[in-house]
Amino acid sequence: METLQNHIGGRWKEPTGEDVITVVNPATEEAVAHFRAGSPADVDHAVAAARAAQREWAALTVARRVERVHAWADTIAAHTAELAELECREMGKPVGIGRTFVEGAVAGLKAAADQALTYPFSETVTGPGPAGERTDIVRHPLGVTAVITPWNFPVAMVLGALGPLLAAGNTVVVKPSERSPLSTVRLFELADSVGLPPGVLNLVLGDGRTGAALTEHEDVRLVHFTGSVGAGRAVGTATGHRLSRSVLELGGKDPVVIDAGVDPVATAQAVAFGAFINTGQICTSMERIYVHERIADAFVEALVDAAGTFTIGDGLDPATVLGPLVDARQRDTVRRHVEDAVTKGATVRAGGTVPSERPGHFYPATVLTGVDDTMLVMTEETFGPVAPVSVVSSFEEGLARAAASRYGLAATVYTDDPEHIAAAAHLPVGVVWVNQWQGGGPERLYEPARDSGMGATGSRAAYDAATRPAAVHIAAAAPAAAL
Template sequence: MTVTLTDIAISDNRLILDGQEVDSVSGETFERTSPAHDVVVARYAKGGADDVARGVTAARRAFDAGPWPRRAGVERSRVLRRVADLIRRDRDQLARIEALESGKPITQAYDEVDASAELWDYAATLARHSYGDAHNDLGPDVLAMVVNEPLGVVSIITPWNFPLLIVSQKLPFALAVGCTAVVKPSELTPGTTVHLARLIIEAGADEGVVNVVTGSGGVGSAMSAHPDVDMISFTGSTEVGRKVAAAGGQLLKRIELELGGKNPQIICADSDLDAAADAVVFGVYFNAGECCNSGSRVLVQRSIADDFVAEVVNRARRVPVGDPLDPATKVGAIVSDEQLAVIERYVSEGRSGDAELLLGGDRLASDNGRFYQPTVFANVRPEMSIAREEIFGPVLSVLTFETLDEAVGIANSTMYGLSAGIWTRDINAALSASRALRAGTVWVNRWMDGYPELPFGGYNASGEGRELGRQAIGSFTQTKTIQLQVGDRTTRWVPAAHHLGGLS
């Protein structure tokens, strides 16, 4: 296979700080090479700790003294809606950037752009619905209000697999309630985030409200440890998430983490097997498996396992792998040599652990780019690394079970708990399993559907906190109690429990 790219104009991108596009302090730059075409597609300013300090200073000033937190919710809502409209206006450009930098198929890149615009629209709605409580039954001489105020400056650190979508799961909700932000996209896929920041400025956000620092992992470390940052919102690997949490925890910052997953789909014998097989193939090979929600672990009831797995292999064999810019492609390129090496290591461990390789298991021959064959392992045991650890590649592990209780036990036997699925026509079994599965999202007879209205996040090592849904804006607020004296007050000491409740 040969994948070529001839119509390319290398884009030059600078940092976005305090409403301006500027060079990094060092003046250094770095390039992004398309993982499918092996040609340079963009150049970026290489930020460092000094640039993080500039971004945090701008965001701090915009929060402490700027108009953004003090704007009416309807005004912030209008800006967010303009951003959504601008994302749709620039749909073609954003999708192409995403496909070139990440290696994902262009059709999936378009879906990501569309979903991102929906998130900005939804956050715009929530900007008009941030409210608190009033308490008027505390006695005749007191009225109390509980208000939700914007938390402050938020550090947002995003990964390379869904760069536009994931920043859109965080940033518009922070902005909706009046926070300001410094954003660090992955150095592998910064393009859509930089473009988004330009759209936010075009939409009318105030100077310093959104700042973008591109660069390597040192930028994220500086953002996590900066004393003027109030919150860190991170999506990425569990390993890095622990480091982010440790750095932020030293300064008692609020931490929100969306981390890895080893997500099971449980296939019962009474399910719609055609729909389940389609969901299994989609779930593991979508975005080349480079997805925290990847359905990389399938548990099949033993009585149907042979036939079901044969059908999955048959469908997986026909999945088109190739040029991300070809609309017919369903699986594109692996994002980097480093990630390709990770996939190869896990496949080697699967082979040496006596799992049965039914399909794939090797790089796809190509004169350029990095592509991996859709891969299926059967006869996988729960203790194997390919059954317990996140591979982040197009590799499916198939396990079997006899009873639903056994399946739930296997499903819960990893450190992760991001999502899970169950396929059955028995509604009682579905509800029972859904309650027993230790996962932030459980799909029943469907897989990987997402809606802005529904919270998303994980249990255990899959993260802390929730994104999306009405709860999303709560992540970026803090609660304040205000008590008002009504009428004249006579000073007195009354040692009643409700008066002493606020003392420590």
């Protein structure tokens, strides 16, 4: 069983906390690694190393920083299969799916770093003052930043945050989820191999207490956090107290609104993918489905058929489509939501029962009908392979019910009606996808709404968050010397 360490100032160091955390393969329930939780002293050392490295890193040209990030990205790309297998061992993601997401994360890292080459770190603005005067707007890096990532996409979440932070001249301390640190540790080993300057990237392992020590540290000027609503509130409180920044992407209960005029079979297949892929463990998984009554029967029948194609198994098996949930606690949440729905009158059309014939934290692709908004499966984040379907009498009713949530991360709409597309754009969410789940390019930026977070991210918004603007006003001439 592997013993994991922190990476601070370019060196691997044993964490100094007292508690030992074990990483368990959720498909086999076998321990695969362990480590001591990082202590506040470890966090202090990591932040100090980042602070010491930041001035020299920021002094490099933008092009040079982008070049270093690209070198790391190319090395990561060469280890895609290995990283996908590590993610499978630590959180259960099937390796085929894992490779796709690692490849996408590498491409995203490069694209985000490249945006630094055209971002206006310095620009001149003019005003109504005397001729010859000007004001320069200079955007400075913040300094030491922190990235705290969840367990469901270890590689993608780390790489998705780091491009703008590093390219803008910041240094970073990363704290991955204690449930899935293996692939993040490997990312740092690969960073060593391309010669990133010591202290530019630092890794501290640990649980929520380690994360709290990082978010509360007085020298951390930005915390980029992805995780639960409760933990996000704590991060926002800590950063707000010391007047530093946070970018928070929190929970989701993403709706799908399906209009009467679409192909019910093709749409059901698309929804099955959005609801069940990665065993439903995606912040933007399709967790509430509102389908027009005119096509509801055909849609549900096709969705049930599609659920049957999501084969359960160990993600190392190429035949597996649906891996395990990350641990017993997450599976218990999924089971509780389904049982609550059934008790209140919902009907299980597919799945709905914990497999008893094998080890591992598995749960089948599940379709529920007859759901309503009194049920947990329609109001709280399930984060599992469950597709609850509610029939609506009109597209407008579907939009209204989609908007009636305390979450506001994303939403997906299937319609060919231009007026309905225009109406969907007003949903109170950060991202609206029309006729294709997870669409969008590197220029996309958004901000979650309601309990799903705060702080715009993506494209230029990520660089705005990673820098501090200062105005330098220059008069036409210095005052003349006195006679």
